[in-house]
Amino acid sequence: MGKLQKKGKAGAAVNYITRNQALKKLQVTLADFRRLCILKGIYPREPKNKKKANKGSTAPATFYYAKDIQYLMHEPILSKFREYKTFAKKMAKVMSKGQYSTAKTLAENKPIYTLDHIIKERYPTFTDALRDLDDALCMVFLFATMPKTEKIKAETIENCQRLAAEFQHYVLHTRSLRKVFLSIKGIYYQAEIKGQTINWLVPYQFSQDVPTDVDFRVMLTFLEFYQTLCGFVNFKLYSDVNLVYPPALDLKLDEGGAGMNALIIESTQSAANIAKTLNEEKQRLEESEKRLKTLSNKIAHIQESNSYETTNGNSSSSKNNNDNDNDNDNEDTMDEFPAPLPNLDGSSSDTVTFSDIQKASQHLTQFQSLFSQCYIFLSREVPRYSLEFILRACGGHVGWDPVLGEGSPFKENDDRITHQISDRPTQGHRFLNRHYVQPQWAYDSINAGKILAADPYHVGKTLPPHLSPFVEAKEGDYIPDQNQFEGQTEDLEIESAEEDEEEEDEEEEDEDEDEDEDEEGEEEEEEEDTEDLHQRELEAEAKGVAFTEFEAKENKKNAKKTKAVTAAADVAPVTRSAGKKRTAAEAEEAEAKELAKIMMTNKQQKLYNKIQYGKNKKAAEVEKLTKKKEQLAKEAKAANKKARK
């Protein structure tokens, strides 16, 4: 027999520690503990058995993981907190005595803490940091729009503005913006950086009403951490794409309200440097024969781009640096992808074929240069802070009304302008060779991945609904009309574009058209299908094929169809069964199911009911929406009839 285990010596009893115990152990105040928890990312836990964790007591308590607290005891910040406490005491003493010179000396030696080590500790790899960037960005973007108050210092706001602008510049530079969404709360953005999707929410730029029921001490502690995190992440991001960090601030532009354009983005390597480093790289890699080809190819490409850069660089001023960088970068990404792939040994090509990768990359590059043919002018009433960002992040050329700030690359009467975004009931003066569209056009275009026809978005028209791009329709979900994007691809008429690009463009359009045709064809098929489906079902039943098998067969048939279509098909039988009278076979099946349910264990029964409850709830919601839609359609029809009379 083993040694007798004493109670309270292992398991939950030692794994968890209550908050009060933690305070006593760390000998800190509650406020300090809160700050520590926020900075170190320590959060309460929910032990499986509270009674065991709380030494037999069932009194409500907040539990922390005991090891978290133990690690806190050696936290340098904790000692800094204590130093600060003594400092504050000394200061108060000296000030009360009126010894101002001593106070000055003391103030100079005020203890300061940094959060670098915590960031490295919480995010051991850069990917971890990126994964947790959502909240940080939301917070930084919020505080960038906050007014200065007693608690929120001007420097904090300024720093937030700067960090936000830096991050936006990176997204611009790497063209990593993927989705945007105008919600009632603000504007959601999604970027894909190093394989991580990062979402953040930016409030509409109105003066924020600072609420009184919010504890800003908590917010500011979070912000303190997030600022540091954003700074380090920005540094890493910038240095990974060879940009200088921190970017210099153009004071003149900043004064003129240029917004994020006030930052001067510079590359760390001049053209000569790049060539030099590449040569070094070449020497280093010469030993490995496998990669030799790739490298030479690569260098050839890069040298080309270098020459391009030098020719362009001479003509462009420092202000337009950003645009040039973007262009170069874009070309790099376009060229880099296909080159190394042919040299793969075929070991990794089992699952993903080369053509798949190529397609994906092509698709991506197309998306990244979505607006590259467009010259878009922003009228003075549209939100430049957002539109400029999203349009340029997709390769667009953006100019704006001087009211919106300095630094516009072109004026309203420029001939190249293809679209003018304005948000007013009617447009007075119009240039004939451009579309006047509402801001939603830009957002919908990005979400659709193609430039949408401008007609439904023209100034003064009722806009089509703006849908969230973040919703991934699952089986049984309600899907609002999505055919709004179909057959609406824009015919671009850009004379100044180069021939090659035009050809490419035409190809793209052709593809799009093909796709559209396919989709239409599918729809027709689908209609036929729904009629035939029932007949086939009955036949299968007569043959004695189980319903599940039959369904599997059907699914195989439908495999070619798009996801959305199948989803809709799956929904169909559910609604039908609810609506019409059940057939005998269905009834029998239902009865068999009911009988089988009797033999379920209690546990299984509960679980089953739970799942069924969720499903029913969802189905009810979908039904509600469809009913509402039908109702609305009816009302609209009636209104139309009335109008005709």
Place this chain on the structure above:
Amino acid sequence: MEGDSIVDSQEESDNESEVDKEEEAESDYGDLEEDEIDPNFGHNLNEPLPEESEYNPIKREYPEIDPVYDSDSSTEENENTVGNIPMHWYDDYPHIGYDINGKKIMKPATGDELDKFLSTMDDPDSWLSAHNYKEGQDVKLTAEELEIIRRLEGNRIPDAEYNPYEEQVEFFTSKTEVMPLSAAPEPKRRFIPSKHEAKRIMKIVRAIREGRIVPRKSGYVPPKPKFYNLWNDAEDKPREDHVMHIAAPKMKLPTHDESYNPPAEYLPTEEEIKEWNEMDKEDRPKNYLPQKYNALRNVPGYGQFIQERFERCLDLYLAPRVRKNRLNIDPESLIPKLPSPRDLQPFPTRLAIEFLGHIGRVRSISVDPSGLWLASGSDDKTVRIWEVATGRCMTIYHLDELVTSVVWGPNKEVAVLAVACGYKIGLILPEKLFSPELTLHSEEYLKAGFSNNATVEANPKATWKQPTPSEYEKGIRVWIHLQKPVKQVTWHRKGDYFATVAPEANNSAVLIHQLTKHQTQQPFKKNKGAVQRVMFHPNKPMFFVATQRYVRQYNLQRQELVKTMQTGVKWISSLDIHPAGDNLIIGSYDKRLCWFDLDLSSKPYKTLRYHQQAIRSVAYHKRYPLFASCADDGNVQIFHGMVYNDLLQNPLIVPVKILKNVHERVEALGALCVEWHPIQPWLISSGADHTIKLFS
């Protein structure tokens, strides 16, 4: 009080002719000027004093004293020597002090107030005088004294000659002296560095070097956040997965209804808006109401933005995190795969015959061993016998109590029906239904006991009686009178013994009666708990007693308890034993049906809970692997219950049919009794709605 201030008295006196008096005063000064010695006196006071370069503040010049006879004031007169005391001490005395020789100085004569007033009126200089208490008389102030008073009044320095703004006299001039002050040689300390100081400095230097003293930063600047490359892709190791590390969940991404311009169907109706507004903040499924704006310019700022971010912050550091395993299973996979009911036929599926005629609840039914006749006992105090095949009512027996139980004797050679009716048990021989031989044989069998009656001592708990002739005519052959109402009658398989249950008769609740000898035994001296049901084992000398919660198995030969089955239910309602004898089922008022495998365990092999109301009756089929249960919800459920001979194989239980709403619910009672046809796979059920139904 008048005398307190020296100047008061004179101001009071000269209200009328100020101007004149001032003029006079000026003229007085003029007089004084001539008399007095001070050259500066009478000088216009507003003008600054004439500068005197050689004026020395340390050395004061006083007016020279003319050493005439009168010059020494001490010799002047009798000086009062009382010193600085409050003079009112002398108020009541005729003298006001003592002179130097110790003689009293008498108070000078003073007139009354009127005299005083007159004298002040007469004397133009009276306002210049002050009262000298020590002398006890008025003294005329000199011009100097007046001047001092005037200066004091003007907040100036009393001494007119004092110059507060003296030129500074430099004690050490900036000019270097050519000549040394002393001829002493310069001391060594002037040019040799101090050892002591060096020591002290070295001490500090060492402290600085060791870092004990941090030299003060010059030009203190608050440190700016400095960023550098914190991550090194090659060297960084990702955090190892740990059970206790739970990453913060990400914020939910917006759905369509959060759009500024959502599809119209997402917009809430007025009721929904009202409902949302009335809901508590915590209960709301979403923290916003979908809204539609027809243009981006109309979208206002979101008022709850900061609050929502704050809530997120609170969630991040205050909300306990728990790892929850989301079950991603198909709910259909939870449903056990059972053999199709089609493969398990035959079992009753349809209603075939309805037996109508009773006008009370049909509590009990029984089919005779041949399968031709159905007996039913009802709350309308009748027992009816029906033909199973047609549903025709053959005979009606009117009794005087509610009929709680009817059971056919299992012996095919004896046609006897046991009826429990109130305190009595009747044994009925339905004459016309059976062949004459059988009837005759039965008659003899039933009567045999009465001859035996005399020899055996009568059991006081049960008395066997002969029926009255009228009753005899009806078909009743024997009455057994018990002390408490009988609830159940059950036969032994051979048809000689039968057991009755009268739950209210505590220890004698269970009685076993022998038909051939008309004897009654009480098998248990004491009952554990209220007995609900009893049953004989179908092929062994065993006896089952179901109390509220337990089923006990007794060996009748050895007279011992064999087994106690723990059912786990609250109140057993019914009991049946599988014809093979190794399994039994019980139904309970708390909706459960338990299947016991007697060889396996004393706990149920399977507990099923599918009825919505209390189970009233359960029954096994004698031949087919079927069993059924009926409940107060009016449903009857039929199961396939296969028992294998192989001991290793567990019984197979498959629900095959739910007969829904077989009987209507009347006063919270539904189906009351189920019984299987002894030969056919037919099910007969009776209910509170006065009907009996046969399913085939």
